[in-house]
Structure formats: C-alpha cells, structure tokens
Amino acid sequence: MAQRGGPAVLPDNPFQDPAALQTRPGAVLDGYNPFESDAPPPPFQTPSVAPPPPVPAAAQPPRKASPTEPRNYGSYGSQVRGEAPPGPAGWGDTGAGGSPGFVSRPPQASAAAATAELLKRQEELNRKAEELDRRERELQNAALGSSQTRLNNWPPLPSFCPVKPCFYQDIPVEIPADFQKTVTTMYYLWMASTIALFLNFLSSLAWFCVDPSSGSGFGLSILWALLYTPCSFVCWYRPMYKAFRSDSSFNFFVFFFVFFAQNVMYVLQAIGIPNWGFSGWILSLIALRTNTGVAVMMILVSLSFTAVAVLGIIMLKKIHSLYRRTGASFQKAQEEFAAGVFSNQAVRTAAANAAAGAATNAFRAP
Structure with a gap:
C-alpha cells in the first residue's frame, strides 16, 4: 500500500490486491492455492447482486416456435384484413440471387379465384341439368308418342285466333345437342x-x-x-x-x-x-x-x-x-323415300284402290 504523500507503490501481484478481490465474485476461491497447504478450500460465496427489474409482458419478445411444434394459424375471422396467414419460413420470399420462390397471394386474390372456380362449376352443373331435363322430356315424349298426340305450337298464335298453329317445333327437345x-x-x-x-x-x-x-x-x-x-x-x-x-x-x-x-x-x-x-x-x-x-x-x-x-x-x-x-x-x-312412300297409309290406300279397279275392269272385259 502506498504511503500518504509519497509515490504510489504497486504490489508485486496485482491480482492479489484485496480491493480487486473484494469486487470480483468468487474472490475467496481465486486466492486459494491448493499446492501451498493441505487445508480444504473455503466455501464459495455467491455475491449478493440485485436481481434485474422484471420486463413488462408487452415488451417481451415473442417466443419462437420450435420446428416440431404445430403452428396455430387461427380462424379466418381472427386474421387481420389484408394480411396473409403465416406460412413456413421463406414462403413468399425470393431465393438467393433474386430467384423467385414460393409467392403467397393476398386473401382478395384467393377469394376471387375461389369465386371464379365456383361460378365455373355452377355453370357446368346448370348445363348438365339442362341436358338431363331435355333427355327426360324426350323420354316422356317418346313414351307418350303412341297414346298422346303433340299439340302444334308454331306459329305462336293467340288462343282467340281462329287459325290454329300448323307445326310442332321444340329445338331443345327434338334436335340433338350437337346441332x-x-x-x-x-x-x-x-x-x-x-x-x-x-x-x-x-x-x-x-x-x-x-x-x-x-x-x-x-x-x-x-x-x-x-x-x-x-x-x-x-x-x-x-x-x-x-x-x-x-x-x-x-x-x-x-x-x-x-x-x-x-x-x-x-x-x-x-x-x-x-x-x-x-x-x-x-x-x-x-x-x-x-x-x-x-x-x-x-x-x-x-x-x-x-x-x-x-x-x-x-x-x-x-x-x-x-x-x-x-x-x-x-x-x-332413295331408300328412305321409297320406304316413306310405301309406308304412307294414303298412298297404300290409293294403290290398293287402283289395283282393285284394274282387276275389276279386267274381269268385266269380254
């Protein structure tokens, strides 16, 4: 220790300074030399250090989930409007060197795509329903064809008109879908x-x-x-x-x-x-x-x-x-024309009458 009024004298071993030993935690153990005596080492004394003040809950950083822990994405209504739900790491980012990676779409684009897909499926279902309805009407008309005569519907004239429709026309029912x-x-x-x-x-x-x-x-x-x-x-x-x-x-x-x-x-x-x-x-x-x-x-x-x-x-x-x-x-x-002519009842009746008349004239002739 230096005397007052004189020059300061430094100790031979600065680590043996009592002031330094008292300021460091575990100073008692640092001053013990096991090679000098056979005495047991002094017990370790924990320095009395004041605990740090508690951190408020709002200021605490979010805890990172482990890779094996399942993520809780929450419900659709709990998400903030305009934000995409959290995804895996790197989702929506670009790779190294600016190479595109997995790009996430905003909720508005996803909803529009889903709506378009639903509308497309609805149109397809409507077309199939119309086709089934047409086929069902065809079957009903075919079943009733022999017992019930179709009423003419063209030209579309009012009921009070003395002239009635002359033809039956229904394109969705009678014409195949391709034509x-x-x-x-x-x-x-x-x-x-x-x-x-x-x-x-x-x-x-x-x-x-x-x-x-x-x-x-x-x-x-x-x-x-x-x-x-x-x-x-x-x-x-x-x-x-x-x-x-x-x-x-x-x-x-x-x-x-x-x-x-x-x-x-x-x-x-x-x-x-x-x-x-x-x-x-x-x-x-x-x-x-x-x-x-x-x-x-x-x-x-x-x-x-x-x-x-x-x-x-x-x-x-x-x-x-x-x-x-x-x-x-x-x-x-030609075959259809011949079959249609011979299958016509009026033609067959006229031919039969002509043949009968010719035969009668042949027998009457002297």
Whole structure:
C-alpha cells in the first residue's frame, strides 16, 4: 500500500490486491492455492447482486416456435384484413440471387379465384341439368308418342285466333345437342329474310310514292312478301329441321335443292334489278339521284339482303359439311323415300284402290 504523500507503490501481484478481490465474485476461491497447504478450500460465496427489474409482458419478445411444434394459424375471422396467414419460413420470399420462390397471394386474390372456380362449376352443373331435363322430356315424349298426340305450337298464335298453329317445333327437345345451334341459326336466318322482305315492301311503297311509274315493282314486293314467307319456311326450313331431328338423307337432299335456289334469290334481291320488286343496290343508286330519304331506306334494305345472302351461303356450306360427315348418300335418300312412300297409309290406300279397279275392269272385259 502506498504511503500518504509519497509515490504510489504497486504490489508485486496485482491480482492479489484485496480491493480487486473484494469486487470480483468468487474472490475467496481465486486466492486459494491448493499446492501451498493441505487445508480444504473455503466455501464459495455467491455475491449478493440485485436481481434485474422484471420486463413488462408487452415488451417481451415473442417466443419462437420450435420446428416440431404445430403452428396455430387461427380462424379466418381472427386474421387481420389484408394480411396473409403465416406460412413456413421463406414462403413468399425470393431465393438467393433474386430467384423467385414460393409467392403467397393476398386473401382478395384467393377469394376471387375461389369465386371464379365456383361460378365455373355452377355453370357446368346448370348445363348438365339442362341436358338431363331435355333427355327426360324426350323420354316422356317418346313414351307418350303412341297414346298422346303433340299439340302444334308454331306459329305462336293467340288462343282467340281462329287459325290454329300448323307445326310442332321444340329445338331443345327434338334436335340433338350437337346441332341445336345450327338449327337455331337457320331459324334466325328465316326470320331475318322475312323482316328484309317487309322492309323491302315499305321501301317499294316509298319509291312508288316518289315515282308512280314503278307500280309493278311495288306490286311484286307485296307478292314476294306474301309468297316467300310461308314457302321458305315449308320448303327449306322444315326439311332441314326434320333432317337434323331424324337424320334423314331425303330431307337433307330436299333442303339442299331448295335452299340453293333460295340463295340465288337472295343474291338477286341484293342486286336489285328495277321493276323486279327488290330494293337492291341498283335501284338504291337510281333513287339516290331522285330522293335522298327513299335512297337511304333502299340502302338499308340492300344491306339486309346482302347480309342474308352471305349468311345463307355460309350456312349452306356448313350444313353440307355436317351432312358429309354423317356418311349419308343419295342411295340412302332413295331408300328412305321409297320406304316413306310405301309406308304412307294414303298412298297404300290409293294403290290398293287402283289395283282393285284394274282387276275389276279386267274381269268385266269380254
């Protein structure tokens, strides 16, 4: 120990300084040398150190779950809106060097994808239900075909009308599912041609009011509207309908022959030769020099005739390709025609009466 007023004297062993030994925990054991004496070592004394203040619960860090401990993701309602549920380590992060890893989607995107999937399945189920309903109605109609006659439903006329429907038509029931779209398109084509003829009648009337010398064209427009509307339905639409309904080669041949002639008439209607009763392009250009309003009406009619002609040619080619794929032939059509003629009760009755009359005349002859 240094004397007061003199220079400080350091001890030979600084670790033997009593002040240092008292400040370190376990100083009694540090000063014991087992090689100097055989006395037992002094007991270890735990330094009296004040315990640290307790950490509040809010400030404690979250405990990390062990790899083997199951995670509790909680319920869907307990999650914060806009946050994805916790996943495995590295989920949603990119790998080393910026390589993409597992990317997590937000709840909104997941819900939208799930909703789209449910809507898709619902549409598929609806289609299957409609198909089953159609087949069930087909079976019911087939079962009741021999005992109950189907009531005609076309044209759809009110009950108080003295004229009753002439045909039975139900595309979802009678036409196979693969051809329903084609038959529906042909039905719309017939309706479009009817509307075009009615517009042609109005434009011909307007042109007759402007040019009184075009009375013949106006009269023919009335004739075409009254003649083509029912004849086109009976002569080419109904054979096409029955051909797809019963896969009849004979009806297909009738449809091709008549509808080809109908397409030729569509082209002539679009051309618009004067005094033929068609407000086509030629007559529209002539009316353009006389009256602009009438010319505009005729141009609209010409566009309608052109659209009907183009669609008719397209559908004729499409139906012909469908017919070729079914394996039908002209020989099959002849066989169907012969079977249909001989199976007709009226034809058989007429043939029997003719044969009986011929036999009677032969016996009466001297």
